[in-house]
Amino acid sequence: MAKLNVVGIGPGSLDYVTPAARKAVRSAAVVIGAERSLRLFRKDIKGEAVALTAQNVTALLNYAAESAEKGKTVALLSTGDPGFSGLLRPILEIVKGRDVDLTVIPAVSSIQACAARLRMCWDEMSLFSFHKGATAEKKAQLAKAVKEGKDIMLLPDPKVFSLREIAHFLVEAGLAKETPVFVCERLTLSDERVLESTLAQVFNLDCDTLSVLFIKLNQRQKR
Ligand SMILES: C[S@@+](CC[C@H](N)C(=O)[O-])C[C@H]1O[C@@H](n2cnc3c(N)ncnc32)[C@H](O)[C@@H]1O
Incomplete structure (x- = not known):
């Protein structure tokens, strides 16, 4: 089973991006995040990069889950820490009952x-x-x-x-x-x-x- 990593990216500066976050992005076949999040990792992204907007959140969270179900490793980038008003809550709803191995990579919240x-x-x-x-x-x-x-x-x-x-x-x-x-x-x-x-x-x-x-x-x- 491939992994869906929900990756905290910190408050926005490169200085606060953790090595664990970089590692998760480097190993991902699919990286999903807002433009500003993707920009922080432009040197690390090896797979497909998909831009998250206010309009496509639900569609892309489903795409993250489906990609993981198909065996692809996914990095879902969440600003700050994923667990404080981040993408953890909605993605947990979407993967509920599905065969997805979800891991949270913590980061510095705003x-x-x-x-x-x-x-x-x-x-x-x-x-x-x-x-x-x-x-x-x-x-x-x-x-x-x-x-x-x-x-x-x-x-x-x-x-x-x-x-x-x-x-x-x-x-x-x-x-x-x-x-x-x-x-x-x-x-x-x-x-x-x-x-x-x-x-x-x-x-x-x-x-x-x-x-x-x-x-x-x-x-x-x-x-
Ligand atoms: C959807 S919430 C995500 C919060 C995020 N998960 C966290 O732990 O910081 C987005 C809000 O976080 C706050 N935020 C995120 N980055 C920030 C920063 N660098 N400086 C100040 N506020 C920030 C702002 O209030 C922004 O509207």
């Missing part, structure tokens, strides 16, 4: 890169991603985290729950407009930007699509 950049421990934070939708349940969990006073780190989605919408939501959930926040854009890339701001300032902020929002609520953890 969440970890953000925590490192801000010199913050993240083991007691509340972590959120709104990439798979901003359901009422998820928003209620965010409001609960606010009440608990934990530091919060989250991935906004400009189409689903943008940074501005999140800032308004947090103020409605009871946070002061002066609450300190950090917006970390394009982490590890040459044009990385870290903005120290407040919730009120985020109301008018245009941020990059690659952004992590950190909300400082826990007074015990100093920066």
